Amino acid sequence: MFSVHPQFQFNTFPLLLSKFHVHFMINTVIVFRMTVCVCVCVCVFASSSMLQTLNEWLWWERLWLPANVSWSDLEDTEGRVYAKASQLHAALPCALCMLVVRYVFERFLATPLADFWEVKDRIRLPAEINPLLENHFCSRARVPSQADVRSLCKKTSWSERRIQVWFRRRRNQDRPALRKRFCEASWRCVFYFFAFLGGILALYDKPWFYNLKEVWAGFPKQSMLPSQYWYYILEMGFYTSLLLSLTFDVKRKDFKEQVVHHVATLTLLSFSWIANYIRIGTIVMALHDSADILLEGAKVLNYAKWHRTANAMFVVFVANFMGTRLVIFPFWLIHCTWVYPVERFPPFFGYYFFNVMLVVLLMLHLFWAVLISRMLCKVIFSKLEGDDRSDEEEEDSDAAKERNHKLSHTNGPGARDRASGH
Incomplete structure (x- = not known):
């Protein structure tokens, strides 16, 4: 017969099973945690190795520099300072400062100017x-x-x-309301004016401004000037701020093209800075700013109902745009970056990449040239009332009646005629 030890009772089995279950769960958790730790360590090691490989590939000298030139050749020496990628980090704080300056400008300068010129929003009846x-x-x-x-x-x-x-x-x-468009155009006009002025001051006494072959003299061992640094940082900060505020600004028909333009501009500026294409980069920026001043200025005057002056400025802008963006830019500047460099060194990746980005800008110029031509036709036939790219407000007959009714009661019987421009 099977005998049971007197000290051993069958009711102890649940207790033993419970203890076994607890120990099993504890060991399982320990093994799971160890497995997770091992996986994390492997992933960290692999990711660090991948990042290191990616970093080495990204800064491979043959991507950025001509043959027989290395990063060590561009290290600072006494009397010579070269552009560095780390210096571009200042563009983001500059962009945030630009947004603050823009808010202050629109709040305390553009808004009072809109009041002075009687730039008023239309009466809008809310939808039911x-x-x-x-x-x-x-x-x-x-x-x-x-x-x-x-x-x-x-x-x-x-x-x-x-x-x-x-x-x-x-x-x-x-x-967006008319006053918002007025304030936005005022801010851009003021920035482009001072940016263009700063660009001319940074270029007027430089030999490469008058002889484009001098752009490549000594390339890439060209020392960076303080004026070039600040010109680049301010321009990159401005375009970064435009990219950050794009969803809040006046939405235009070329919204996607604006995004492509800002991204291409920032990419072009960043690459030209790191690869030391700074001389040609400053010329390209100044060339673009010259036309933008006139465009934004014409929009400001148009919103202020100075239609004749605005139309005259717009015609000057068209002449400037067609001359700088469609003639000087492709036949002088792109020719300078496409033909002259190969006379000094064999083509490399940076050479092709830089020229491709310039061609992307040229394609955008051609797209905008079509829109500008439409606007010019409207100016000629006296039908231009705003930016052809803007999302214009639609006239509401009921709102117009209410506006005229309010004007007739507040300003007298002649107010309606004055509101109509008679």
Whole structure:
């Protein structure tokens, strides 16, 4: 017969199983943690190795510099200072400062100027609260088709005109006001003016400003000048601030092209700084700023209802744009970066990359030249009332009646004629 030890009882089995279960769980957790630690260590080691490899590849000398030139050749020596990638870190704080300066400028300078020139926003009647139409507006289309209008009429029991008026007013609610466009154009005009002035001061006494072959004299062992450093940092800070504020600024028809332009400009400036293409980079920036001053200035005057002066400035801008962006830029500057360098050293990756980015800017210039040509036609036929790229506000007949009614009551019987420009 099977005998059980007197000290051993069957009721001790649950206790033993419980202890075994606890020990098993503890060991499992320990093994799991050790496995996780090992995996993390392996991942960290692999990622650090990958980052090191990526870093070595990114700063491979043949990507940035001509043959027989190394980074050691561009180390600072007594009397010679070279551009370094780490110096570009100042562009981000500069961009944040630009946003602060812009806010102060628009708040305390542009807004009083708008008051002085009587730049006023149109009266906007709010769209009626309708969840069904709001859902269609946000998820499907801001401008409904005729079939959508008929369908919405059945769902809401509204007339077609009431549906169309609702969508017109709802679109106007999302559009920036005239004073906002005025302040934004004022800020850009002022910046481009001082940036262009600074660029000319940094270039006027340099031999490469008058003889483009001097751009490549001694390349890439060209010492950096303080004026070049500040010109680059301010321009990069400005375009970074535009990129950061793009979603809050006046939305234009060329929104995607604006993003491409800002990214291409920042890429071009960064690469030209690191590869020491600084001389040609400063000339390219000054060339672009010269036309932007006139464009933003014409927009400011147009918003202020100085239409004749604005149209005259716009014509000057068109001549400047076509001359600088479509003639000087491709046939002088791109020719300078495409032809002259190969006379001194064999082509390398940086040579091709820099020229490709310049061609991207040229393509954007051609796109904007088409828009500018349309605007010029409107100026000639006296129909230009704003930037052809802007998301213009649609006229609301009811709002116009209310505006004229308010003017007639507040300013007298002649106010309506004055509001119409007579």
